[in-house]
Amino acid sequence: MSNENIGLSRRKILAGIGAAGVASVGAGLGTSAYFSDVESFDGNTIAAGELDLKVDWEEHYNYPQLLGFDDPTANLEYAPVRDLEAIPSETDPDGWMPFPPGTDDGDDTPDPMLYVYDGNESETTDVDQYMMDTAIESFPDAENDGSAEFPLEAMYPNLDACDVLADVGDPETSDLSSYTTADPETLGRTDNADTRFDDGSAAPMINLTDVKPGDFGEVTFSTHLCDNPGYLWMAMPGGLDLDENGLTEPEAESEGEEEDVVELADEIQTAIWYDNDCDNLVDREEKLDIMAIADTSGSINGSQMDIIESAANTFVDFLPEDQIDGEDRVRAGLLTMNGPGDSGEDLPDQPVLQKGMGPLSQFDEDNDGDADVGESLPEQGNGNTPMPHALDLARKVLQDQGRGDARQVILLVTDGLPDYVSSGPTVPYTVEDPDTGDTYTSENYDGNSDGASSCTELDETGDVADDIKGEGIDILGVGIDIGDTSCQEEDDDGNLVTIAGDTFLQCRVTGLAPSPDTCEPNQFFDVDDYADLEDVAEDIGMQLVGGDATGEQIIFRGTLREAETLLTDGNGYPLDADRDTEGRQCFQPWQTHCFGFSWCLPYDVGNHVQSDEAGFDIGFYTEQCRHNDGEQEAV
Incomplete structure (x- = not known):
């Protein structure tokens, strides 16, 4: 890289x-x-x-003339229309994006000059082109x-x-x-x-x-x-x-x-x-399914876990609880990379599905109107960082429980890079939905829990992330004080180059595109200090659902x-x-x-x-x- x-x-x-x-x-x-x-x-x-x-x-x-309206010789791979009456009957009317941005079909607003279809699921959509x-x-x-x-x-x-x-x-x-x-x-x-x-x-x-x-x-x-x-x-x-x-x-x-x-x-x-x-x-309102992955590995101490809990509550409280077409606009679930970790509890050192996909109210444990995500987090981190397993499991939960007409997003929050397997439970890992009893099993990945991220672990994590993005699931990421990796690769001059940890997460894990050579920096939030995490939680919410939740x-x-x-x-x-x-x-x-x-x-x-x-x-x-x-x- x-x-x-x-x-x-x-x-x-x-x-x-x-x-x-x-x-x-x-x-x-x-x-x-x-x-x-x-x-x-x-x-x-x-x-x-x-x-x-x-x-x-x-x-x-x-x-x-640019788009061929007055030029029959124009050769486009897509067909914009001037009004919604001209859209092909086989397409979803809600999938057509009005242009220029800021126009719409509402009363007392400028009418759109044309519409471009944004409902296709190819890597480069009509709107992209x-x-x-x-x-x-x-x-x-x-x-x-x-x-x-x-x-x-x-x-x-x-x-x-x-x-x-x-x-x-x-x-x-x-x-x-x-x-x-x-x-x-x-x-x-x-x-x-x-x-x-x-x-x-x-x-x-x-x-x-x-x-x-x-x-x-x-x-x-x-x-x-x-x-x-x-x-x-x-x-x-x-x-x-x-x-x-x-x-x-x-x-x-x-x-x-x-x-x-x-x-x-x-x-x-x-x-x-x-x-x-x-x-x-x-961007218009859309249904949104979010599967959050929280790094709960041993590098996170109790006070840092408290900050993660507070930021998670801020994020959930920011999201709207309104409905679109009679369904919750936003649904969310939570997967931790490791279990509770308290002495005597089961599965302390493997991913755990804390909450399956459901309404935001499932995070309000005491029904007081405020999120209580801390009820699903350990008091202190433990174990290693099985990142590819967690991404794969989050994908499988979304594929099974997610809505076909919703944007699907995995939100990865981590203070480290992939490092696995420990001497505890063997891989592949299996998690169970606490509400439905449904189980999901990850693929098996090679690696060693030695406190450092190897090239193998990075490659496996990057590959599963590319597969996920290729299936139409976006990955947003938050990296907290991420250091360099232990993996070195040769550059074009034959020199060994150490891969920066935040660069790896930004360019190989997060993003919208499946290409391993594509960086989408605004899909990754690089946090140097835990103190900034709560502000970043609102930034992510703003990016996903916009200001005023509209x-x-x-x-x-x-x-x-x-x-x-x-x-x-x-x-x-x-x-x-x-x-x-x-x-x-x-x-x-x-x-x-x-x-x-x-x-x-x-x-x-x-x-x-x-x-x-x-x-x-x-x-x-x-x-x-x-x-x-x-x-x-x-x-």
């Missing part, structure tokens, strides 16, 4: 920049305690103050193909977003005219016809100078605070720059034309949302002119790091947060917008949480 073998998935990738540094950036107070920071794409330059904020992005653009086809620019873009990639170096220890990304306060490195080149040391924005003007100079990131009815686009920004917690606003620095560019004959005679009014700003529809999983989409939360829908009003009021729109907590919450240095902005010009717009132009910048303003209340004006 050398550096050269690690790739990145194209979808759900923006969060990777922050996820690689989760919990690794200290919240020092230093000299930046009272300073503010303005990050904007104003004049093609990102400007910053002393409190550092990193921003990366991926932008998409679509027009009717659509996102690749419409990606026009990103930063960083190592492959210069319009889709965001994360530098491979950041997959390894001691690097995070604040190390890898350029300092946006430095005019030498933050100019948007800095492009990716063939030189691997130069990493910048995409270099193509969409990011340059005809004379070769740098174009603005959102450049709407020749918009036609039916055109639409979207950009998702990924934000990363460095050094200190901060409040965050989304802004439109300078507001709209509008130009009517004279009047063409059709425009002058159009019924909707008003003298000295740039009607384009009133016809373009926009949406802004919290993009929890950073995939450039507004999916990804829409901040705004309206015209571009109305968006200007929202984003130019004071510091801009005040963003909230946790929408499920009363009051506005600060953004933490170890957290990655994404925000989407989409726009569209409806098909039925008349000639009154024919020569209009609208220019604007999207920016972020942040200020130090300590000594500030999030209310003062931008400076």
Whole structure:
């Protein structure tokens, strides 16, 4: 598993920049305690103050001819439709994703411009392919193909977003005219016809100078605070720059034309949302089956187990208990890697199915409305870390007890790497559902419980994880203070390289894709300190079910002119790091947060917008949480 073998998935990738540094950036107070920071794409330059904020992005653009609506020669492997009446009868109507993100079929909302089918179960879905086809620019873009990639170096220890990304306060490195080149040391924005003007100079990131009815686009920004917690606003620095560019004959005679009014700003529809999983989409509500695996091995002491219990309660309490189509929206189960471990109890040193798949209320042992996951956890860890066995057993429980119309997720929480077999019970392991009596038996895996992870143990764990992901089950992971492995492999130069433990979990175990060479950093939460585990529990809940437990939360829908009003009021729109907590919450240095902005010009717009132009910048303003209340004006 050398550096050269690690790739990145194209979808759900923006969060990777922050996820690689989760919990690794200290919240020092230093000299930046009272300073503010303005990050904007104003004049093609990102400007910053002393409190550092990193921003990366991926932008998409679509027009009717691109997908063959007005071009019968277009050759696509999938068939988007303009309205739901045109969808094939053999497909699930709920499986069609509306575009641009932020539109839907509800009342008083912009109608979708088209729909793409997201119900197929292939490794690359129609929506995946659509996102690749419409990606026009990103930063960083190592492959210069319009889709965001994360530098491979950041997959390894001691690097995070604040190390890898350029300092946006430095005019030498933050100019948007800095492009990716063939030189691997130069990493910048995409270099193509969409990011340059005809004379070769740098174009603005959102450049709407020749918009036609039916055109639409979207950009998702990924934000990363460095050094200190901060409040965050989304802004439109300078507001709209509008130009009517004279009047063409059709425009002058159009019924909707008003003298000295740039009607384009009133016809373009926009949406802004919290993009929890950073995939450039507004994800809809879905049924969710979660099988959690808790590492309860001997390396975990009693006080650490208490923190795990508290974080587990926070996670369960965060999840919604509402219903979809008469069924629980979320169902969950729990598997521990080892049994209770108390003297005299049975099975102290093998996986135990503590709870089969069931409603969240099964974790409320005393029926007081709060989760009591501790009733299913030992007081102190014991035994080894049979990770492939636990993953295999979790898979088998999900396959048997999970719902066919629900997203299935395994959540792995561990403070170590695979290390097995002990002198206790032999493998394969069998677990029993305490409620139904159903039993599940894992496959047999080779290994030794010697306190270190061998290459065999890593390979077996990675292989079973790939099989699980290939069957459509997602794996999210939390690694707590994970060290290096004892396994070494040769790189392309023949040098022995020790595999980093968090890299192994991130790139071989967790993720959505079955490829062993794919890293999906936002599917793995790297925690350096148990004290951060409770915050991470909410982050995972937010990623799975969204803010306010209603999916990804829409901040705004309206015209571009109305968006200007929202984003130019004071510091801009005040963003909230946790929408499920009363009051506005600060953004933490170890957290990655994404925000989407989409726009569209409806098909039925008349000639009154024919020569209009609208220019604007999207920016972020942040200020130090300590000594500030999030209310003062931008400076």
